[in-house]
Amino acid sequence: MSSNHTHNKKDQTLTKNQRIVLNLLQDSGEPLKAYFILDSLKKEGLNSPLQVYRALDKLVELGKIHKVESLNSFIICNNSNCASNTAFTICERCGKVKEIKNNNLTEGVNELVRENKLNITRYNLEFYVVCNTCKIN
Amino acid sequence: MSSNHTHNKKDQTLTKNQRIVLNLLQDSGEPLKAYFILDSLKKEGLNSPLQVYRALDKLVELGKIHKVESLNSFIICNNSNCASNTAFTICERCGKVKEIKNNNLTEGVNELVRENKLNITRYNLEFYVVCNTCKIN
DNA sequence: TTTAAATTGTTATAATATTACGTATGTAAT
């Protein structure tokens, strides 16, 4: 269970609060709730919800994390080319979330948008599933 | 500005709270927030958030309304064949929401799901746009 | 008609998110 931060150059431009929130999401890989993040980072000096929400807002804006709208949670971006588009599978039983990396799907959505002449700025696509683990049980 | 409830047979099986909430959403056509619904229906006898949320939950379950996840709002279903799938355009400027009725798009998403072997129970698709009205200004 | 399931009403509380205000810090032009 080794954590592998990449801490690339761009991360250096983040502020302290932004960086510790990003690191937590990175280490977790799961969607986390704002107040859970707050609790987890009390020892790092985060004291108020606003500090968390401000960091989250900025990280979303930078495309480093995504908000999973229907879970009121935030998750590290697992992709390099999302812009602000998001596509997830969400298990209805256990809540497990995976960001879809499938370029086929991404291109499929883009095509749909073109074909239907939707003049969009971005999209959010949530597929609800029963994950393999939950299917067995 | 005439309201045109349909009040079909199935509506008769709704309870009073469910029906007045549904009627309000039907008349409005816009996404409404739970506490706005509560305020609006105080005179009809709704007193507590729970009464609203319970009615909303049931109506969502019945497929008569949808939750617009990223707006924490609820909107009348404008379609006959959604099951519990949802597809909206959401204006980023004014918040205007339209349910997509385009069968082409719906079928496109279904195809995407098949092609990518996604074993889904339902999906939620939110396209963020700048609506025509907002584009002008 | 007895039983089980669903719905109601009410109070309290939890969970999520923002406003408001003052301060500090970094950056770029003068």
Place this chain on the structure above:
DNA sequence: ATTACATACGTAATATTATAACAATTTAAA
């Protein structure tokens, strides 16, 4: 260096969204 500007910070208060718990009642089956 000084000013101006944008960004971020810290803190307290408050707003918004949603659920838990419990008792009573209605509805639909069996």
